Amino acid sequence: MKTAFVTGSSRGIGRGIADLLTKEGWTVVYSGTKKERPLDQPDSIDYFPCDISKTEDRQAAVQYVASHYGRFDLLVNNAGVAPLERRDLLDMTEESFDRVVGINLKGTLFMTQLAAREMLREKEAGIKDWGPHIVNIGSMSAYTSSISRGEYCVSKAGVGMVTMLFADRLAKEGIPVFEVRPGIIDTDMTKVVHEKYQRLIDGGLLPVPRFGKPLDVAKMVLACAQGLLDYSAGQVLNADGGFSLQRL
DSSP states (O other): OOEEEETTOSSHHHHHHHHHHHHTTOEEEEOOSSSSOOTTSOTTSEEOOOOTTSHHHHHHHHHHHHHHHSOOOEEEEOOOOOOSSOOOGGGOOHHHHHHHHIIIIIIHHHHHHHHHHHHHHHHHTTOTTOOOEEEEEOOGGGSSOOTTSHHHHHHHHHHHHHHHHHHHHHHTTTOOEEEEEEOSBOSHHHHTTHHHHHHHHHTTOOSSOSOBOHHHHHHHHHHHHTTTTGGGTTOEEEESTTTTSOOO
């Protein structure tokens, strides 16, 4: 049975991804920053704590998956944070920038590096049915200005380049890398601006006139993981209700 590690999967989009993979027969290692498994997750779930901004946590997570299950077939880089406080770009602090970029961008880059090394090691070892994938969860904020959370936009734009770089480096090795960019998804992260986004959606912002759900993102990840898109390595999949369409 193939094994997946989904960062930031204790809730929200990550939880939706991990749950769908489990439903489809994958062995999934859930993860979050808390040391203990979230109370709403059943005991049958394998949960490994990991703060991807910390080198030792990233190393421990990859080592756990590889040693415990003997294979690392899918990395989903979902873990990410928004600024603790939305501030005008002119008031953004270095502390907030370092925190957001350290998790969303640096953590994603070096988690990918570690997982890719393990995947290549398994290739050399001749593991059965080898054919891993890497999927980064970006955001429409990679190309959409939001001046009250500039550090988040910068971090997600960086994830776009991380995807391109690793897709380029790993394609010849047989490891396709993709990025899924969620739009306005109904999660805890958007709860504080739910009314604002609902007004925009009601006003025609999206061709598909509703909030996205974690399952909408999870289905795209599943398609990547199943190898349905391997010849499209490096592509960005927009789970955004059509937000990325240019319309008159």
